[in-house]
Amino acid sequence: MIKSNLVQTQSVKLAMTHELRQAIELLQFSSQELIEFLEEKALENPLIKLISPKKNTFSKDSKTWIEQICCSETSLADSLIQQLSYQKLSPIVKSRVVYLIHCLDENGYLTISYNDVLETYPSMRVEEWDYYLSILQGLEPAGVGARNLQECIVLQMKKRGFASHEIELIETHFELFAHKKWSSISQKLNIPIGEIQELADKIATLDPKPGSRFGKGISDYVTPDCVVTMENGDWTIRFVEDHLPKVQLEINYYQRLIENRDSSVQDYLKRNLSDFRWLVKSMESRKSNLKRIILAILKRQEAFLKNGRSSIQPLTMREIAEELNIHESTVSRAVREKYIQTPHGTIHLKSLFSARLSDQNEELSAEKVKQMILQIVEKEDKLNPLSDQQIADQLGCQSVAISRRTVAKYRDQLGILPSIKRKKFI
Numbered sequence: 001m002i003k004s005n006l007v008q009t010q011s012v013k014l015a016m017t018h019e020l021r022q023a024i025e026l027l028q029f030s031s032q033e034l035i036e037f038l039e040e041k042a043l044e045n046p047l048i049k050l051i052s053p054k055k056n057t058f059s060k061d062s063k064t065w066i067e068q069i070c071c072s073e074t075s076l077a078d079s080l081i082q083q084l085s086y087q088k089l090s091p092i093v094k095s096r097v098v099y100l101i102h103c104l105d106e107n108g109y110l111t112i113s114y115n116d117v118l119e120t121y122p123s124m125r126v127e128e129w130d131y132y133l134s135i136l137q138g139l140e141p142a143g144v145g146a147r148n149l150q151e152c153i154v155l156q157m158k159k160r161g162f163a164s165h166e167i168e169l170i171e172t173h174f175e176l177f178a179h180k181k182w183s184s185i186s187q188k189l190n191i192p193i194g195e196i197q198e199l200a201d202k203i204a205t206l207d208p209k210p211g212s213r214f215g216k217g218i219s220d221y222v223t224p225d226c227v228v229t230m231e232n233g234d235w236t237i238r239f240v241e242d243h244l245p246k247v248q249l250e251i252n253y254y255q256r257l258i259e260n261r262d263s264s265v266q267d268y269l270k271r272n273l274s275d276f277r278w279l280v281k282s283m284e285s286r287k288s289n290l291k292r293i294i295l296a297i298l299k300r301q302e303a304f305l306k307n308g309r310s311s312i313q314p315l316t317m318r319e320i321a322e323e324l325n326i327h328e329s330t331v332s333r334a335v336r337e338k339y340i341q342t343p344h345g346t347i348h349l350k351s352l353f354s355a356r357l358s359d360q361n362e363e364l365s366a367e368k369v370k371q372m373i374l375q376i377v378e379k380e381d382k383l384n385p386l387s388d389q390q391i392a393d394q395l396g397c398q399s400v401a402i403s404r405r406t407v408a409k410y411r412d413q414l415g416i417l418p419s420i421k422r423k424k425f426i
Contacts, residue, residue: 024330024333025037026282026283026285026286027286027289027290027330027333027334028333028334028336028337029286029337030336030337030338031223031225031243031244033337034244035243035244035245038050038244038245038247038279039245041275041279045272045275045276046250046253046272047249047250047253047254047269047272047273047275047276048247048249048250048275048276048279049247049248049249049250050245050246050247050248051245051246051248052245053242053243053244053245053246075214076104076106076108076144076211076214077101077102077104079140079214080101080104080136080139080144081098081101083139083140084097084098084135084139087135089135093131093132093135096121096124096128096132097132097135097136099117099120100112100132100133100136100145101136104144104145104211105211106211106212107208107209107210107211107212108141108143108144108145108146108152108209108210108211108212109145109146109147109148109152109211110133110136110145110146110147113147114126114129117129133145137155141207141210141211141213142155142156142159142160142207142210143155143156143206143207143208143210144210144211149208150170150171150174152208152210153170153174153203153206153208154167154170154171156206156207156210157170157203157206160206162202166199166202169185169189169196169199170203173185173188173189177196177200179421180420180421180423182196182197197424223240223243223339224240224339224340224341224346225239225240225290225338225339225340225349226238226239226240226290226291226294226340226341227240227340227341228298228305228340228341228342228343229343230305230343235298235302235305237291237294237295237298237340239287239290239291240341247276247279247280247283249276254269254273257269289330289334290334290338292324293320293324293330293331293334293335294338294340294349296320296323296324297315297320297335297349297352297353298352300313300315300319300320301313301315301352304342304344304352305342305343305344308344309344309367309371310367310368310371310372311368312351312352312354312365312367312368313354313365314354314355314365314366315352315353315354315365316353316355317331317332317335317353335349335350335353336350338350351367354366354367354368366410369395369400369402369410370410370413370414372395372398372400373391373395373407373410373411373414373416374414374416376391376394376395377391377411377416377422380422382422382423382424383423383424384423385419385420385422385423386419387419388404388405388407388408388411388418388419389404389407391407391411392404392406392407395407
Protein backbone atom coordinates (compact mmCIF):
# COMPACT_ATOMS: atom_id res chain seq x y z
CA MET A 1 0.00 0.00 0.00
CA ILE A 2 1.41 3.39 -1.02
CA LYS A 3 1.15 6.11 1.60
CA SER A 4 1.49 9.81 1.05
CA ASN A 5 3.10 11.98 3.72
CA LEU A 6 3.66 15.71 3.85
CA VAL A 7 7.26 16.45 4.83
CA GLN A 8 8.69 19.92 5.39
CA THR A 9 12.37 20.38 4.45
CA GLN A 10 14.66 23.38 4.50
CA SER A 11 17.12 24.08 1.69
CA VAL A 12 19.14 26.99 0.32
CA LYS A 13 18.85 27.84 -3.36
CA LEU A 14 20.25 30.67 -5.43
CA ALA A 15 17.38 32.47 -7.09
CA MET A 16 18.36 33.47 -10.62
CA THR A 17 16.84 36.93 -10.63
CA HIS A 18 16.42 39.01 -13.77
CA GLU A 19 19.18 41.36 -12.58
CA LEU A 20 21.61 38.50 -11.87
CA ARG A 21 20.87 36.90 -15.23
CA GLN A 22 21.57 40.18 -17.01
CA ALA A 23 24.77 40.76 -15.01
CA ILE A 24 26.09 37.38 -16.16
CA GLU A 25 25.05 38.19 -19.69
CA LEU A 26 26.87 41.52 -19.54
CA LEU A 27 30.16 39.86 -18.56
CA GLN A 28 30.21 37.58 -21.57
CA PHE A 29 29.39 40.29 -24.12
CA SER A 30 32.00 41.23 -26.70
CA SER A 31 32.53 44.96 -27.26
CA GLN A 32 30.15 45.00 -30.23
CA GLU A 33 27.50 42.99 -28.37
CA LEU A 34 27.83 45.35 -25.40
CA ILE A 35 27.25 48.37 -27.63
CA GLU A 36 24.15 46.74 -29.14
CA PHE A 37 22.89 45.84 -25.65
CA LEU A 38 23.32 49.43 -24.40
CA GLU A 39 21.47 50.76 -27.43
CA GLU A 40 18.58 48.39 -26.73
CA LYS A 41 18.48 49.46 -23.07
CA ALA A 42 18.40 53.11 -24.12
CA LEU A 43 15.40 52.40 -26.33
CA GLU A 44 13.60 50.59 -23.49
CA ASN A 45 14.42 53.09 -20.75
CA PRO A 46 13.94 56.84 -21.39
CA LEU A 47 16.16 57.66 -18.40
CA ILE A 48 19.21 56.09 -20.07
CA LYS A 49 21.22 58.48 -22.21
CA LEU A 50 24.11 57.23 -24.33
CA ILE A 51 26.90 59.64 -25.22
CA SER A 52 28.38 58.48 -28.50
CA PRO A 53 32.15 57.99 -28.56
CA LYS A 54 34.34 60.27 -30.62
CA LYS A 55 35.01 58.90 -34.07
CA ASN A 56 38.38 58.38 -35.71
CA THR A 57 40.29 58.60 -32.45
CA PHE A 58 42.50 55.62 -33.20
CA SER A 59 46.08 56.34 -34.23
CA LYS A 60 47.32 54.87 -37.50
CA ASP A 61 50.72 54.24 -35.94
CA SER A 62 50.97 50.49 -35.32
CA LYS A 63 53.39 51.10 -32.45
CA THR A 64 50.93 53.17 -30.43
CA TRP A 65 48.41 52.05 -27.83
CA ILE A 66 45.85 50.48 -30.12
CA GLU A 67 45.93 48.08 -32.95
CA GLN A 68 42.83 48.04 -35.10
CA ILE A 69 41.78 45.75 -37.88
CA CYS A 70 38.95 46.99 -40.04
CA CYS A 71 37.25 45.12 -42.80
CA SER A 72 35.74 46.90 -45.76
CA GLU A 73 32.59 48.85 -44.99
CA THR A 74 31.21 47.95 -48.43
CA SER A 75 29.53 44.57 -48.77
CA LEU A 76 30.26 42.30 -51.71
CA ALA A 77 26.70 42.74 -53.00
CA ASP A 78 26.90 46.54 -52.80
CA SER A 79 30.18 46.55 -54.70
CA LEU A 80 28.87 44.29 -57.46
CA ILE A 81 25.60 46.19 -57.86
CA GLN A 82 27.53 49.46 -58.06
CA GLN A 83 29.66 47.98 -60.86
CA LEU A 84 26.48 46.99 -62.70
CA SER A 85 25.29 50.60 -62.63
CA TYR A 86 28.24 51.56 -64.85
CA GLN A 87 27.19 49.10 -67.57
CA LYS A 88 24.56 49.73 -70.22
CA LEU A 89 22.13 46.95 -69.39
CA SER A 90 18.38 46.74 -69.77
CA PRO A 91 16.34 46.82 -66.54
CA ILE A 92 15.39 43.15 -66.99
CA VAL A 93 18.99 42.01 -67.47
CA LYS A 94 20.14 44.08 -64.52
CA SER A 95 17.41 42.69 -62.26
CA ARG A 96 18.34 39.11 -63.20
CA VAL A 97 22.03 39.69 -62.43
CA VAL A 98 21.14 41.40 -59.14
CA TYR A 99 19.09 38.31 -58.29
CA LEU A 100 22.21 36.16 -58.85
CA ILE A 101 24.29 38.56 -56.77
CA HIS A 102 22.00 37.97 -53.82
CA CYS A 103 22.54 34.23 -54.25
CA LEU A 104 26.30 34.47 -53.58
CA ASP A 105 27.74 33.14 -50.34
CA GLU A 106 30.18 35.09 -48.16
CA ASN A 107 33.13 33.79 -50.22
CA GLY A 108 31.65 34.99 -53.51
CA TYR A 109 30.52 31.58 -54.79
CA LEU A 110 27.15 31.13 -56.53
CA THR A 111 24.94 28.88 -54.46
CA ILE A 112 22.22 28.11 -57.01
CA SER A 113 22.05 26.26 -60.33
CA TYR A 114 20.06 26.86 -63.50
CA ASN A 115 17.37 24.43 -62.30
CA ASP A 116 17.06 26.37 -59.04
CA VAL A 117 16.55 29.63 -60.95
CA LEU A 118 13.71 28.09 -62.94
CA GLU A 119 11.61 28.00 -59.76
CA THR A 120 11.71 31.80 -59.70
CA TYR A 121 11.95 32.47 -63.44
CA PRO A 122 10.33 29.42 -65.13
CA SER A 123 10.63 30.90 -68.63
CA MET A 124 14.38 31.59 -68.45
CA ARG A 125 16.29 29.81 -71.22
CA VAL A 126 19.73 28.25 -70.78
CA GLU A 127 21.18 30.88 -73.14
CA GLU A 128 19.87 33.64 -70.90
CA TRP A 129 21.28 31.95 -67.79
CA ASP A 130 24.70 31.72 -69.42
CA TYR A 131 24.52 35.40 -70.40
CA TYR A 132 23.56 36.61 -66.93
CA LEU A 133 26.24 34.40 -65.40
CA SER A 134 28.90 35.78 -67.74
CA ILE A 135 28.02 39.33 -66.68
CA LEU A 136 28.29 38.39 -63.01
CA GLN A 137 31.59 36.56 -63.49
CA GLY A 138 32.96 39.53 -65.41
CA LEU A 139 32.73 41.75 -62.33
CA GLU A 140 35.43 42.34 -59.74
CA PRO A 141 36.89 40.72 -57.73
CA ALA A 142 38.03 38.13 -60.23
CA GLY A 143 36.55 34.72 -59.46
CA VAL A 144 33.25 36.00 -58.13
CA GLY A 145 30.21 34.03 -59.28
CA ALA A 146 32.11 30.75 -59.56
CA ARG A 147 30.22 27.55 -58.79
CA ASN A 148 33.28 25.70 -57.41
CA LEU A 149 36.96 26.18 -56.63
CA GLN A 150 38.11 25.04 -60.06
CA GLU A 151 35.94 27.57 -61.85
CA CYS A 152 37.03 30.28 -59.40
CA ILE A 153 40.71 29.62 -60.19
CA VAL A 154 40.10 29.46 -63.95
CA LEU A 155 38.20 32.77 -63.93
CA GLN A 156 41.10 34.44 -62.15
CA MET A 157 43.67 32.87 -64.46
CA LYS A 158 41.85 34.26 -67.48
CA LYS A 159 41.67 37.77 -65.99
CA ARG A 160 45.31 37.64 -64.88
CA GLY A 161 46.51 36.70 -68.38
CA PHE A 162 47.73 33.15 -67.75
CA ALA A 163 48.84 31.27 -70.87
CA SER A 164 46.16 29.24 -72.64
CA HIS A 165 47.98 25.93 -72.04
CA GLU A 166 48.13 26.73 -68.29
CA ILE A 167 44.40 27.41 -68.18
CA GLU A 168 43.73 24.21 -70.15
CA LEU A 169 45.76 22.18 -67.65
CA ILE A 170 43.59 23.38 -64.75
CA GLU A 171 40.39 22.93 -66.77
CA THR A 172 41.20 19.32 -67.67
CA HIS A 173 43.38 17.99 -64.84
CA PHE A 174 42.34 19.99 -61.79
CA GLU A 175 41.85 17.00 -59.45
CA LEU A 176 45.29 15.59 -60.24
CA PHE A 177 46.81 19.06 -59.89
CA ALA A 178 45.10 19.81 -56.57
CA HIS A 179 46.28 16.50 -55.08
CA LYS A 180 49.82 17.11 -56.38
CA LYS A 181 49.81 14.05 -58.59
CA TRP A 182 52.12 15.93 -60.88
CA SER A 183 53.97 12.90 -62.22
CA SER A 184 50.72 11.73 -63.80
CA ILE A 185 50.13 15.17 -65.34
CA SER A 186 53.73 15.27 -66.57
CA GLN A 187 53.32 11.93 -68.32
CA LYS A 188 49.90 12.76 -69.77
CA LEU A 189 50.90 16.16 -71.16
CA ASN A 190 54.61 15.46 -71.70
CA ILE A 191 55.76 18.52 -69.76
CA PRO A 192 58.47 18.79 -67.08
CA ILE A 193 57.41 18.59 -63.44
CA GLY A 194 59.33 21.80 -62.84
CA GLU A 195 56.96 23.63 -65.16
CA ILE A 196 53.98 22.33 -63.18
CA GLN A 197 55.65 23.51 -59.96
CA GLU A 198 56.07 27.01 -61.44
CA LEU A 199 52.37 27.04 -62.37
CA ALA A 200 51.47 25.97 -58.81
CA ASP A 201 53.50 28.86 -57.40
CA LYS A 202 51.63 31.30 -59.66
CA ILE A 203 48.23 29.85 -58.76
CA ALA A 204 49.12 30.17 -55.06
CA THR A 205 48.93 33.96 -55.51
CA LEU A 206 45.24 33.74 -56.51
CA ASP A 207 42.36 34.09 -54.05
CA PRO A 208 40.24 30.96 -53.46
CA LYS A 209 37.67 33.08 -51.56
CA PRO A 210 37.33 36.32 -53.53
CA GLY A 211 34.28 37.52 -51.61
CA SER A 212 35.73 37.12 -48.12
CA ARG A 213 37.65 40.42 -48.24
CA PHE A 214 34.37 42.33 -48.13
CA GLY A 215 32.27 43.20 -45.09
CA LYS A 216 28.61 42.38 -44.60
CA GLY A 217 27.33 45.89 -45.16
CA ILE A 218 28.57 47.31 -41.85
CA SER A 219 31.99 47.91 -40.37
CA ASP A 220 33.36 44.82 -38.67
CA TYR A 221 35.97 45.95 -36.16
CA VAL A 222 38.16 43.78 -34.01
CA THR A 223 39.21 46.19 -31.28
CA PRO A 224 41.18 45.06 -28.23
CA ASP A 225 39.32 45.24 -24.94
CA CYS A 226 42.52 46.17 -23.16
CA VAL A 227 46.16 46.98 -23.86
CA VAL A 228 49.07 45.39 -22.01
CA THR A 229 52.22 47.49 -21.68
CA MET A 230 55.41 47.51 -19.65
CA GLU A 231 55.62 50.57 -17.39
CA ASN A 232 58.43 51.11 -14.91
CA GLY A 233 59.35 47.45 -15.02
CA ASP A 234 55.80 46.18 -14.36
CA TRP A 235 53.11 44.90 -16.69
CA THR A 236 49.97 47.04 -16.62
CA ILE A 237 46.65 46.82 -18.43
CA ARG A 238 44.56 49.70 -19.67
CA PHE A 239 41.00 49.18 -20.87
CA VAL A 240 40.08 50.52 -24.29
CA GLU A 241 36.78 52.33 -23.87
CA ASP A 242 36.93 55.13 -26.44
CA HIS A 243 34.71 53.13 -28.79
CA LEU A 244 32.03 52.49 -26.13
CA PRO A 245 29.17 54.92 -25.50
CA LYS A 246 29.00 56.56 -22.05
CA VAL A 247 25.91 55.78 -19.95
CA GLN A 248 24.36 58.87 -18.33
CA LEU A 249 21.06 59.83 -16.75
CA GLU A 250 18.66 61.70 -19.05
CA ILE A 251 18.36 64.51 -16.55
CA ASN A 252 15.73 66.62 -18.35
CA TYR A 253 13.31 63.71 -18.66
CA TYR A 254 14.03 62.73 -15.05
CA GLN A 255 13.14 66.26 -13.83
CA ARG A 256 9.84 66.22 -15.71
CA LEU A 257 8.83 62.87 -14.23
CA ILE A 258 9.83 63.68 -10.67
CA GLU A 259 7.66 66.80 -10.72
CA ASN A 260 4.64 64.71 -11.65
CA ARG A 261 2.96 63.51 -8.44
CA ASP A 262 0.81 60.86 -10.10
CA SER A 263 1.44 57.50 -8.39
CA SER A 264 1.64 55.55 -11.65
CA VAL A 265 4.19 58.03 -13.01
CA GLN A 266 6.22 57.74 -9.81
CA ASP A 267 6.15 53.94 -10.03
CA TYR A 268 7.29 54.18 -13.64
CA LEU A 269 10.10 56.55 -12.62
CA LYS A 270 11.16 54.27 -9.78
CA ARG A 271 11.41 51.19 -12.01
CA ASN A 272 13.40 52.94 -14.71
CA LEU A 273 15.67 54.72 -12.26
CA SER A 274 16.43 51.39 -10.62
CA ASP A 275 17.16 49.89 -14.03
CA PHE A 276 19.50 52.79 -14.86
CA ARG A 277 21.40 52.41 -11.58
CA TRP A 278 21.70 48.67 -12.09
CA LEU A 279 23.14 49.23 -15.58
CA VAL A 280 25.79 51.68 -14.33
CA LYS A 281 26.70 49.32 -11.48
CA SER A 282 26.84 46.31 -13.80
CA MET A 283 29.13 48.12 -16.23
CA GLU A 284 31.52 48.86 -13.37
CA SER A 285 31.27 45.27 -12.15
CA ARG A 286 31.96 43.94 -15.64
CA LYS A 287 35.12 46.02 -15.89
CA SER A 288 36.25 45.04 -12.39
CA ASN A 289 35.74 41.31 -12.96
CA LEU A 290 37.43 41.43 -16.35
CA LYS A 291 40.42 43.20 -14.88
CA ARG A 292 40.81 40.64 -12.09
CA ILE A 293 40.62 37.73 -14.51
CA ILE A 294 42.89 39.26 -17.15
CA LEU A 295 45.53 40.18 -14.54
CA ALA A 296 45.45 36.63 -13.16
CA ILE A 297 45.90 35.18 -16.65
CA LEU A 298 48.74 37.54 -17.56
CA LYS A 299 50.49 36.85 -14.26
CA ARG A 300 50.61 33.17 -15.24
CA GLN A 301 51.64 33.98 -18.81
CA GLU A 302 54.37 36.52 -18.19
CA ALA A 303 56.76 34.41 -20.26
CA PHE A 304 54.48 34.95 -23.25
CA LEU A 305 54.51 38.72 -22.71
CA LYS A 306 58.30 38.65 -22.76
CA ASN A 307 59.00 36.11 -25.49
CA GLY A 308 55.88 35.48 -27.60
CA ARG A 309 53.52 32.59 -28.35
CA SER A 310 56.19 29.90 -28.13
CA SER A 311 56.44 30.64 -24.41
CA ILE A 312 52.75 30.18 -23.54
CA GLN A 313 52.55 28.05 -20.40
CA PRO A 314 50.02 25.30 -19.63
CA LEU A 315 46.97 26.96 -18.08
CA THR A 316 43.31 26.03 -17.59
CA MET A 317 40.26 28.09 -16.75
CA ARG A 318 39.74 25.99 -13.62
CA GLU A 319 43.14 27.11 -12.28
CA ILE A 320 42.21 30.78 -12.72
CA ALA A 321 38.78 30.17 -11.17
CA GLU A 322 40.29 28.50 -8.11
CA GLU A 323 42.85 31.28 -7.71
CA LEU A 324 40.16 33.97 -7.77
CA ASN A 325 37.58 31.90 -5.86
CA ILE A 326 34.99 32.17 -8.63
CA HIS A 327 33.16 29.61 -10.77
CA GLU A 328 34.92 28.23 -13.83
CA SER A 329 31.95 29.26 -15.99
CA THR A 330 32.54 32.89 -14.92
CA VAL A 331 36.07 32.72 -16.34
CA SER A 332 34.73 31.14 -19.52
CA ARG A 333 32.15 33.90 -19.96
CA ALA A 334 34.67 36.62 -19.20
CA VAL A 335 37.19 35.55 -21.86
CA ARG A 336 34.56 34.94 -24.53
CA GLU A 337 35.21 37.13 -27.60
CA LYS A 338 37.67 39.34 -25.69
CA TYR A 339 40.86 40.58 -27.32
CA ILE A 340 43.97 42.05 -25.75
CA GLN A 341 46.78 43.99 -27.37
CA THR A 342 50.17 42.69 -26.30
CA PRO A 343 53.75 43.36 -27.38
CA HIS A 344 53.25 40.39 -29.72
CA GLY A 345 50.08 41.61 -31.41
CA THR A 346 46.36 41.64 -30.69
CA ILE A 347 45.24 38.16 -29.68
CA HIS A 348 42.14 36.38 -28.48
CA LEU A 349 42.28 36.21 -24.68
CA LYS A 350 41.14 32.60 -24.79
CA SER A 351 44.29 31.66 -26.71
CA LEU A 352 46.32 32.15 -23.51
CA PHE A 353 44.75 28.97 -22.14
CA SER A 354 46.66 25.90 -23.27
CA ALA A 355 46.36 22.31 -22.12
CA ARG A 356 49.27 20.44 -20.60
CA LEU A 357 50.67 18.06 -23.16
CA SER A 358 51.01 14.93 -21.02
CA ASP A 359 52.10 13.61 -17.66
CA GLN A 360 55.64 13.29 -19.02
CA ASN A 361 55.63 16.91 -20.18
CA GLU A 362 53.76 18.52 -17.28
CA GLU A 363 55.16 22.01 -17.86
CA LEU A 364 54.94 21.91 -21.66
CA SER A 365 51.87 23.48 -23.29
CA ALA A 366 50.20 22.41 -26.50
CA GLU A 367 50.82 25.91 -27.87
CA LYS A 368 54.57 25.55 -27.25
CA VAL A 369 54.61 22.26 -29.16
CA LYS A 370 52.69 23.81 -32.06
CA GLN A 371 55.31 26.53 -32.33
CA MET A 372 58.05 23.88 -32.30
CA ILE A 373 56.28 22.01 -35.13
CA LEU A 374 55.99 25.26 -37.07
CA GLN A 375 59.73 25.90 -36.71
CA ILE A 376 60.59 22.36 -37.80
CA VAL A 377 58.43 22.64 -40.94
CA GLU A 378 59.86 26.06 -41.80
CA LYS A 379 63.38 24.61 -41.78
CA GLU A 380 62.62 21.36 -43.63
CA ASP A 381 63.89 20.51 -47.11
CA LYS A 382 61.00 21.53 -49.37
CA LEU A 383 62.03 18.89 -51.93
CA ASN A 384 61.73 16.20 -49.24
CA PRO A 385 59.24 17.47 -46.62
CA LEU A 386 59.04 15.69 -43.30
CA SER A 387 56.28 13.21 -42.55
CA ASP A 388 54.29 13.49 -39.32
CA GLN A 389 56.31 10.60 -37.86
CA GLN A 390 59.60 12.30 -38.75
CA ILE A 391 58.38 15.50 -37.05
CA ALA A 392 57.43 13.46 -33.98
CA ASP A 393 60.93 11.91 -34.02
CA GLN A 394 62.57 15.35 -34.17
CA LEU A 395 60.43 16.51 -31.25
CA GLY A 396 61.50 13.38 -29.36
CA CYS A 397 65.13 14.46 -29.82
CA GLN A 398 64.11 17.68 -28.02
CA SER A 399 62.63 15.66 -25.12
CA VAL A 400 59.05 16.16 -26.34
CA ALA A 401 57.35 12.77 -26.58
CA ILE A 402 54.16 12.95 -28.65
CA SER A 403 52.56 10.57 -31.13
CA ARG A 404 52.36 10.89 -34.89
CA ARG A 405 48.59 11.34 -34.54
CA THR A 406 49.07 14.31 -32.19
CA VAL A 407 51.53 15.88 -34.63
CA ALA A 408 48.94 15.49 -37.40
CA LYS A 409 46.28 17.14 -35.23
CA TYR A 410 48.47 20.11 -34.31
CA ARG A 411 49.73 20.45 -37.89
CA ASP A 412 46.15 20.62 -39.11
CA GLN A 413 45.28 23.25 -36.48
CA LEU A 414 48.24 25.31 -37.68
CA GLY A 415 46.98 25.12 -41.27
CA ILE A 416 50.07 23.18 -42.43
CA LEU A 417 49.44 20.78 -45.30
CA PRO A 418 50.48 17.10 -45.19
CA SER A 419 54.00 16.35 -46.46
CA ILE A 420 52.80 15.14 -49.85
CA LYS A 421 51.14 18.51 -50.47
CA ARG A 422 54.11 20.52 -49.15
CA LYS A 423 56.50 18.87 -51.56
CA LYS A 424 58.16 21.05 -54.18
CA PHE A 425 59.82 19.62 -57.27
CA ILE A 426 62.27 22.41 -58.08
